[in-house]
Amino acid sequence: MDTSHHLLLLWMFLHYAVGSNSSCVKIIPDANDNISLEVGKIFTATCHLVGGSVYTSDDIEWSLENISIAKQSIRKLNETSVSVTIDVTSDMNGWLRCKAAKKTLSYVPPCIYGISLRAGYPPLKPDKLSCIAVQEDKDISPYLNCSWDPGSRNPLIKTTYTVYVQIPVSNMTYKADFEQQLASSHSVYLYTFPIHMALTVWVEVKNALGSERSDKLLTDSSSFAKPNPPLNVKVLTEVNIPNCLMVTWKHPIDRTILKLSYAIRYRKAASNVWIKVPESFTKDYITSFRLQSLEPYTQYEVQMRCIEENHSSHWSDWSTSVTGSTAEAKPASAPDLWRIIQPTSNNRNVTLIWKPPVKANGQILLYYLNISQDEGEFKRDEIKADKLSYSVELPTGKSANIEITAANSVGVSPKATLFIPRTDRELAGVENMSWSVRNEKPELEMQVEWTAVLPTYPGLHLSEYLLEWVKIPQDGHQTELQAGWQRVPYNVTKTTINGDLKKFKRYNISVYPVYKYHVRQTLQTHFQAGIPVTRPAYIQQGTPEYGPNVTVTKSKKNSAELTWEEIPLDSQHGFITDYIIFYAVGNTRQWKTVKVEPNVRSYVLTDLASETDYVVNVWVSTVAGSIPGMDYHFKTMKYGDGEVEVIVVVVCLSFLFLTVFIIMFCLRKREVIKKLLWPQVPDPSDSSIAHWSPDFPIKADMPKEDVSVVEVDVFDGKSLCEEDKAVLPLKKDKYLSEEHSSGIGGSSCMSSPRHSVSDSDEGDSGQTTASTVQYSSVVASGYKGQTPNHQPPVFARSESTQPLLDCEEHPDHLNDSGGHSRNSYFRRGRELEQGVLGQDCDGGSLTFCPVQEEETSPVVEDPPASALSYMPQQSGYRPQ
C-alpha cells in the first residue's frame, strides 16, 4: 500500500517536473535515455511550444540542473521556438529543462519538459595489448587473460570493452565484453586452448560518443602460454667431486603442448647474488644438469624456470629454491693464529687463539698445535674443533715458535706459524694510533688509523698489520676470550674494524705490525708481531648504568667530606667526563652543584650551615649523558672542632671555682649558716611561763596540774642521764598516750585524744628513730575522767618553732621521779643546754631536761612500766 502510494507520488512529481507527452512544450533533440555530450563541444537544444499553447516564446525559460540559464545563451527562433546553446563541461550531468509559464499570476499551469544530459569523452584506443594463458594442470588454461593500457582519460559515460579472440583458420571468434569506464584487463573463455594455432586478438572499446579498436595481435597461440616452473627440482651432491652439484627436474607440461627449454640459476646459501647458467647449456629438452666450479662443502640454492624452446611463450616463474651442498675437500687455507700475552711476575701467560680456516672445505675436526721453545723443548697437542684457544706459560727469557694446522675428514690444511720472541727482543711498534667512530647506517663503524712503521733491521720485512680488540673487563662467566683481531695489508694504515663491537662496552684497541724474516739456522720463516699500541675505545658511549653511591666520611660544623667509589667499568658505558655533586639543605631542593674531574673520588663541601640536614648525590657523566647516584642525607655538627672541648673546660673550671667559692664562703660564714639552718631555740628557762605564777606558788600547784613539753629525739646514750639509761632497752616499746596530743602549732592543744607516739608499732627502725620528730604536748593531768578539783589546767605553749612530741607527764610521776629528768627535751644550743643541764639532772626541781648533744636522735625515754602513761600511737605522725 505504501509502496504504491510512493510510486504514485513519484510519478506525479516526475510528471510535473519533467513533463509528459501531453506537455505543451517539447525539446529537440529528445531521447528515451541519457543524451551523451562530448566534453568541450557545444550543444544546442530547441524548445518548441506545441500548437494551441497559451504561451509564447517569451514565456519560455531554460534551466540546467535546476539553475536558470543566462539569457545570453538563449535565442528566440520564432514565436513558438527558443533555442539554448551551452558549452559541455565534464561535470555536466543532469536535466536540461524547458519551462513555459506566465510571469504574472495566472491560473494556467506551467508547461515543463526536460532531457537528461551526460557529459563524457569518446574512448581512447587501447594500447599495449598482451594476453596470457597460464598452465592449468597438464594443459594450458582455456581462459585467455588480456590486458592493455586504456589511456588515462576517463570516458565518464558508460563504456563497453570487448575482447576478441579469433582463430583465423577456422574463422571462429570468441569474445567477452563488459562495461567499465576505464578497464585495463579482461579474460576470454576459449573452451579449449587452441595450442599450435594462429590467433588474432584485439580489443574494442565503445561508448555513445565513439568507439576504438586496438591493434590486432596475430600470433601463434603458444606465445600466450605461460608454463609452470619445472617440477621436482632436486639438487644432488656429487660424491668425490667436491665442486659439483647435480640438478634434476621434470617437465611441467607435455612436449606435445609445449616443448620447453630451461634456465638455471644458483647462489651460495649465504649470498644474495644469483649466478645464471648460460641458456645455451640448457636449451635442450633435458631433465638434468651438472653445476660445476663450485666451492667444496658449501650450500647452494638452485632455482629453475622454463620457456617454449623457441622462446615464443612466456617464461615460467622461477621455481622455489632448492638447496644442496657440495662434498668436502681438504682445507685450502691455514687457520688464522694469534696470541694474547699477559705478563706475570717472571713469566708470560700466552693465550693462543685462532680462527678456523677461511676455506675449511669441510667440517674441521681437529687442530694440531706444535709449540717449540728454546733449548729444544717441544710440545705437540691435538685440540678439538670446538676449542679455539690454548694457554701456555712462556718465560720472559725464552722464545717460542707456534705452528697450527686444521684437519677435516678429507685432509689437513696448510700450517699457520707465529713467533713469540724473548721479552727483550721485541720489535718496534706503530706510532700515533687513533680511532674514530663513523655512523655508517644502519650500524656504527670504528675506524682505526695509525702511522706506518718501517723495519729497522735488514732482512726484516713488514708482512702486515694486525688489529686487535679485547673487551675489558672480560666477563667472568664467559669462558671464551672476548677478543677479536683482523689482519690488514702492510700498505694500509687505516681500516675499519669488522668485529661485532658491542655498544657501551669498553675495548682495548691495539695495532701490531707483523714482521716476517728468515732464520738461517733453522731455515724457518718467522712471523713476529711488534710492540702494540693500545687505546681504550667505545663503539658507542651511553649514559652510565647507575650513579655512584656517595657517603659522607667526615661531617663537621661547616663542611663535609664526601667520598664515592668508581662505578664498575662495565657499568660506565663510556668515558667518564666528570662528576657533578648536587647538595641541598634538607627538603628545600635548592641544589648547589660542584663539578669535579673524573679522577676525583672525594670532595670536601664547605660553607655549610651548622647543625643542618643536607642531602647530597653525585652525578656521573659521559658524553652521552649523566645519571645520579643515590641520595645521601647527613647533618652538619653543631660545634666545630675544639669548641666542645673549650666549653667543657670552661664549664668545669667554672664549676670548680664556684665550688671552691662556696666552700670558702661556708667556712667563713658558718656561724651564719648554722643560725639559718638551726635557729636558736628559745630557752624555756627564760620563757615567761617558767616564771609565771599567777596566784599561787608554783611548787604547791605543780603536782596537780603540770605542763610538760616533751621532746622525743633520737636516742643518744650520751645525752641521757644515768637513770635514763636504765630504761634504754625499753626505748622501742610502744608509748601509749591517751592524753591530748598535738603536733607543732596550736592545733595540738585542741586535738582529740589519740595515740601519739614517735614510732610505729610495726617497726621501730633505726631510721625511723633517727629522724627527728618533735612534738609538743600539753598534758592535763585531770584527764580520763579525773575531774580536777582545783584550778583548771593551764595550757602552756612553747614559743619554739621546734616540733614537739606529745607526751604525757603525770604530775605524780613527776613528783615520784624526785627531780629526775623527764623525757622532755628542748633542742637548743649546746652552750645553753649545758648551763641548764647540771641543774635539771641534779636537783630535779625543774621539769625540763636539756638534750645532751645537738644532733641527737629523737629518743623517747621509756618511763618505768609501772609508771607508763603513754599510749602507742597507731596512726603515725601528724604532718609537719
Next chain:
Amino acid sequence: MAGRGTNGRHGLRGQARRTAALALLVHEECTQLLELYRNSESLPSSPVDGSYLVSIPPLVPQLSDAEKISLLHAALKECLRLLEDVITRQDADFSDEEDSEYRRKRKTVRDRLGHLLASTGQLLVDGQKFEAKVKEELDGQAASGSFGLKMWVVRVLQDLVHWTGQTSDTLRSLPAEMDKAPKTMSRRTRRGAGKIRK
C-alpha cells in the same frame, strides 16, 4: 613472446609446423582418451579386431604431400563426425558422468580435432578434395546393445589414434619439402584460407 606481432612464422612453413605439432598433440590426446575409455569401461588394452572404420585410399609414396594432406583431412573430418556421434550417444546414455577425466579429455580431443581439421584445411591445395568412407556406421552395431556400442566407441577412438598419427607423421615429413616450394604452397594456402573463411 606474448603480444608479438604477425611477423615471423605465419607463412606456410609455420602453418605446416604448427599443424604437425597439433597433429602430434591430438594424436597423443586421442591415445590418452582411448586409454581412459578402456580403463573406465574395464576393456582390454588389446586393439579391437577389425579394420579401421574410416578409410581413404592408401598413402602411397606416389602421392604428393598435398594429396596426402587432402586424404588425411578427409579422414580426420570423418573421425570428427564419428567422435561427435560418440559424444552424443554417450551423453544420452551416461548423462550422469558430468566431470570425469574421460569427458574432459573427450571434449579437449573434439575441440582440438576441430582445430586440426581447420589447420590441415589451410594446407589443402585448390581443387583437391577427397571424401573418406566410413565402413561401418553405428546403426550396424546397434543390435549388439551397449557392449556393441562400447566396442564401436573403441573402434572410433582407435581410428582417431590412427588417423591423427598418420597426419602427424605425414606433416612432420612435410616442412623440408615445402621449404623448396614455399611460394606455390603459400599462394594455394592463402586461397584455401580465404575459402575456409567464407
